[in-house]
Amino acid sequence: MALILVLIAIGSVAFHLLSPWWWTPIASNWSYIDTTLIITFWITGAVFIIIVLFMAYCLWRFRHRPGRRAAYEPESPRLEAWLTAVTALGIAAMLAPGLVVWSQFVRTPPDAAEIEILAQQWRWSFRLPGTDGRLGAADIRHVGDDNPLGLDPQDSAGQDDVVIDGGDLHLALGQPVKLLMRSYDVVHNFYVPEFRAKMDIIPGMVTHLWFTPSRTGSFDAICNEVCGSSHYAMRGRVVVEDEPTFRAWLDRQKTFSQRAARSTSTHEAGLHRPAIDAR
Amino acid sequence: MSDAITGPQGGSPLLPEADDLYHPHSWWTRYVFSQDAKVIAIQYAGTALAIGFVALILSWFIRLQLGFPGLATFIGPAEYYQLITMHGMIMVVYMLTAVFLGGFGNYLIPLMLGARDMVFPYLNMLSYWIYLLAVLVLVASFFAPGGPTGAGWTLYPPQSILAGTPGQEWGIVLMLVSLILFIAGFTMGGVNYVVTVLQARAPGMTLMRMPLTVWGIFTATVLALLAFPALLVGAVMMLLDRLLGTSFFMPAIIEAGQRLRYGGGSPILFQHLFWFFGHPEVYIVALPAFGIVSDLISTHARKNIFGYRMMVWAILAIGVLSFVVWAHHMYVSGMNPYFGFFFATTTLIIAIPTAIKVYNWVLTLWRGDIHLTVPMLFAIAFIVTFLNGGLTGLFLGNVVVDVPLSDTMFVVAHFHMVMGVAPILVIFGGLYHWYPKVTGCMLDARLGQIHFWITFLGAYAIFFPMHYLGLLGVPRRYYETAGLGFVPPSAETLNAFISLVAFVVGAAQIVFLFNLLRSLRHGAPAGGNPWRATTLEWQTPETPPPHGNWGPALPVVYRWPYDYSVPGAPEDFVPQNQPAPVRAGAVP
Numbered sequence: 001m002a003l004i005l006v007l008i009a010i011g012s013v014a015f016h017l018l019s020p021w022w023w024t025p026i027a028s029n030w031s032y033i034d035t036t037l038i039i040t041f042w043i044t045g046a047v048f049i050i051i052v053l054f055m056a057y058c059l060w061r062f063r064h065r066p067g068r069r070a071a072y073e074p075e076s077p078r079l080e081a082w083l084t085a086v087t088a089l090g091i092a093a094m095l096a097p098g099l100v101v102w103s104q105f106v107r108t109p110p111d112a113a114e115i116e117i118l119a120q121q122w123r124w125s126f127r128l129p130g131t132d133g134r135l136g137a138a139d140i141r142h143v144g145d146d147n148p149l150g151l152d153p154q155d156s157a158g159q160d161d162v163v164i165d166g167g168d169l170h171l172a173l174g175q176p177v178k179l180l181m182r183s184y185d186v187v188h189n190f191y192v193p194e195f196r197a198k199m200d201i202i203p204g205m206v207t208h209l210w211f212t213p214s215r216t217g218s219f220d221a222i223c224n225e226v227c228g229s230s231h232y233a234m235r236g237r238v239v240v241e242d243e244p245t246f247r248a249w250l251d252r253q254k255t256f257s258q259r260a261a262r263s264t265s266t267h268e269a270g271l272h273r274p275a276i277d278a279r
Numbered sequence: 280m281s282d283a284i285t286g287p288q289g290g291s292p293l294l295p296e297a298d299d300l301y302h303p304h305s306w307w308t309r310y311v312f313s314q315d316a317k318v319i320a321i322q323y324a325g326t327a328l329a330i331g332f333v334a335l336i337l338s339w340f341i342r343l344q345l346g347f348p349g350l351a352t353f354i355g356p357a358e359y360y361q362l363i364t365m366h367g368m369i370m371v372v373y374m375l376t377a378v379f380l381g382g383f384g385n386y387l388i389p390l391m392l393g394a395r396d397m398v399f400p401y402l403n404m405l406s407y408w409i410y411l412l413a414v415l416v417l418v419a420s421f422f423a424p425g426g427p428t429g430a431g432w433t434l435y436p437p438q439s440i441l442a443g444t445p446g447q448e449w450g451i452v453l454m455l456v457s458l459i460l461f462i463a464g465f466t467m468g469g470v471n472y473v474v475t476v477l478q479a480r481a482p483g484m485t486l487m488r489m490p491l492t493v494w495g496i497f498t499a500t501v502l503a504l505l506a507f508p509a510l511l512v513g514a515v516m517m518l519l520d521r522l523l524g525t526s527f528f529m530p531a532i533i534e535a536g537q538r539l540r541y542g543g544g545s546p547i548l549f550q551h552l553f554w555f556f557g558h559p560e561v562y563i564v565a566l567p568a569f570g571i572v573s574d575l576i577s578t579h580a581r582k583n584i585f586g587y588r589m590m591v592w593a594i595l596a597i598g599v600l601s602f603v604v605w606a607h608h609m610y611v612s613g614m615n616p617y618f619g620f621f622f623a624t625t626t627l628i629i630a631i632p633t634a635i636k637v638y639n640w641v642l643t644l645w646r647g648d649i650h651l652t653v654p655m656l657f658a659i660a661f662i663v664t665f666l667n668g669g670l671t672g673l674f675l676g677n678v679v680v681d682v683p684l685s686d687t688m689f690v691v692a693h694f695h696m697v698m699g700v701a702p703i704l705v706i707f708g709g710l711y712h713w714y715p716k717v718t719g720c721m722l723d724a725r726l727g728q729i730h731f732w733i734t735f736l737g738a739y740a741i742f743f744p745m746h747y748l749g750l751l752g753v754p755r756r757y758y759e760t761a762g763l764g765f766v767p768p769s770a771e772t773l774n775a776f777i778s779l780v781a782f783v784v785g786a787a788q789i790v791f792l793f794n795l796l797r798s799l800r801h802g803a804p805a806g807g808n809p810w811r812a813t814t815l816e817w818q819t820p821e822t823p824p825p826h827g828n829w830g831p832a833l834p835v836v837y838r839w840p841y842d843y844s845v846p847g848a849p850e851d852f853v854p855q856n857q858p859a860p861v862r863a864g865a866v867p
Contacts, residue, residue, distance in 0.1 A: 186438035193752025204530025228443030
């Protein structure tokens with residue numbers, strides 16, 4: 001048993017060092033999160049190794065032999081106080097940087113560009129502000145076949161909003177973004193492993209998340225909160241590119257009013273309200 | 280705890296005497312509708328292990344899909360989500376909670392405290408039968424139209440009651456009804472355990488002389504009595520949302536292009552209710568395991584548990600703190616992010632009393648006389664896996680580190696290690712330890728060793744590498760990850776490896792079952808106290824103990840439960856009911 005425990009300690013460290021499975025190369029400003037995680041790895045790893053090896057030593061050194069008798073040692077307040085203090089110190093060493101980074105995580109910088117994400121079973125839609133730099137109002141009451149995001153047709157701020165329904169989301173390199181996330185059905189979660197950040201999306205409220213893309217590339221965006229039987233297939237794509245390429249892409253997208261005009265001409269009916277389910 | 284004890288301190292009015300007990304008149308009232316806590320314990324444990332075996336088989340199918348996607352054509356996405364939901368719920372509630380409190384609690388509380396039975400035997404019997412009904416309702420959902428619910432064991436609305444989730448018709452309703460029944464049944468048992476511990480201890484058995492097993496089960500029961508009502512409320516409200524169209528948890532919703540008649544409810548409210556129950560639930564499972572493992576280590580290392588008083592206070596501190604950490608399951612839920620500061624702090628603080636317990640177990644080994652019996656092997660393995668799982672909890676509890684890891688396989692690996700593998704190792708250790716008292720026969724040690732090594736090393740090989748998949752970003756609750764660019768092909772290889780090990784570990788449990796059944800007939804006679812232990816359950820006049828436990832006179836307790844290897848004592852253990860003044864050094 002003692003030998004096996006030593007092997008477990010060595011094996012765990014070896015696996016950690018040799019593992020080909022490690023986090024994806026980061027593509028956002030949240031390298032602080034990685035740093036905090038590494039600190040935690042060092043502290044917890046050291047504790048694990050020390051305790052397992054100490055146990056292995058005890059099991060070998062104090063194994064039963066004929067005539068052996070255990071010591072009688074009910075407690076040792078000094079040792080216990082000392083261990084408590086060291087533990088508290090280790091905990092503080094992990095918690096303090098964690099809370100510092102969290103305070104950055106919860107405070108969105110004022111220059112962050114607002115982008116809306118609408119999650120539905122089982123796909124992603126996006127909305128970027130148009131030339132006015134503002135997102136127009138939206139509500140579940142306005143949702144229709146031609147208005148999947150439920151933009152308020154009366155709100156002038158929304159007319160120039162770029163609506164991406166079923167396409168990829170493009171982001172500009174180095175531009176902080178604040179994602180405003182909504183859902184019209186169930187709880188979802190927007191997660192791009194390379195950005196490290198994620199947040200649930202709750203129907204009936206708007207949740208948000210901010211980060212700054214730090215590397216160009218094309219990344220998988222996945223739903224990370226179980227949302228029904230096709231949860232695993234709810235995937236999207238985020239493309240990070242330099243500012244000029246991003247601008248050029250944005251200019252090619254249709255605005256809300258362009259989409260509405262096109263659909264009015266094809267359907268004539270325009271916007272309609274969804275029927276109320278009978279049940 | 281001085282050894283000069285005063286002797287009996289007068290019976291408590293609630294301390295049942297042998298004549299007060301309802302004695303069975305027939306085979307039915309002796310073995311089926313029994314009011315004897317020991318029979319009820321066996322019923323609880325047997326039912327829980329049986330449904331746990333079902334959950335084990337479900338996990339095989341889960342691993343079949345994850346390790347070898349597409350191989351099992353009968354597992355589609357809907358079936359996969361039903362599998363993980365039922366596996367999770369069965370293991371957490373119907374298996375772990377029921378075994379520790381209903382099984383070990385019923386058997387050990389009266390015996391370890393020197394009581395004749397629980398104080399409310401009839402309620403105790405009712406508790407088991409309602410639990411059995413809850414299990415049957417749950418099992419019925421497998422056969423209901425549409426099958427069991429596939430909402431994930433957390434049952435988050437709105438999806439849990441909408442048509443996009445499998446089992447929307449019957450499965451979720453049966454699940455909620457079953458949970459409500461379980462909670463009702465548990466409350467009957469729980470009230471019993473608490474009152475028995477507080478009122479029916481043998482003369483001389485002060486609270487600070489109770490074995491840590493009883494402390495753990497007692498505290499866990501108090502937690503459960505306070506935490507389960509939150510789940511009950513959540514389940515009732517969701518049932519109303521589903522059946523009567525109320526909107527407790529349902530905001531305005533469009534489903535498949537149709538606007539539903541819900542509006543104004545809060546999905547996140549359910550998450551608070553669920554985790555207000557769900558986090559204490561972790562400790563409802565863990566605290567009895569802590570207690571049992573303390574007693575196993577002490578007995579088989581022939582040494583008193585190190586720092587008994589600290590161990591008791593740590594159990595109580597964990598119990599209290601467990602009620603102010605729940606939202607660490609909700610860091611990325613969309614709740615006010617400033618909660619993160621508070622909950623990260625409380626969560627990391629709870630690590631301190633937990634760490635103290637680990638230190639004290641390890642220090643109990645120091646200068647012990649360690650017998651590597653099968654129960655001891657399981658206890659040591661518990662420390663390793665619990666330590667591992669506890670340390671990864673520090674990643675997830677530290678709010679910002681949780682952000683990338685939340686809802687990935689890291690979380691799956693973490694909670695399986697800490698509240699799956701670790702407590703189950705204790706259950707096995709406890710069964711190997713107390714089986715001789717329950718049956719009078721020893722379990723076969725060689726089969727036990729085989730069972731132990733495959734289970735321990737296999738479980739570690741399953742869940743340790745799984746953390747690294749989560750670090751990579753592999754999400755949990757994914758039917759398949761094919762097509763995800765950040766998941767390399769080597770991850771598939773690792774998944775296949777994990778699945779193969781899981782099949783072997785699962786199969787090894789058959790060795791255990793075989794051992795349990797075979798030893799009933801062919802096990803070596805155990806005698807009354809095969810481990811030479813100090814606690815009262817080993818001092819019964821007969822083994823297995825009959826109804827009433829103690830014969831004509833209740834035992835009288837003269838000392839704490841850890842008088843092992845007392846200097847000057849003739850034997851290396853002094854039973855709690857032995858009056859002779861044994862010099863006991865600086866006994867607390």
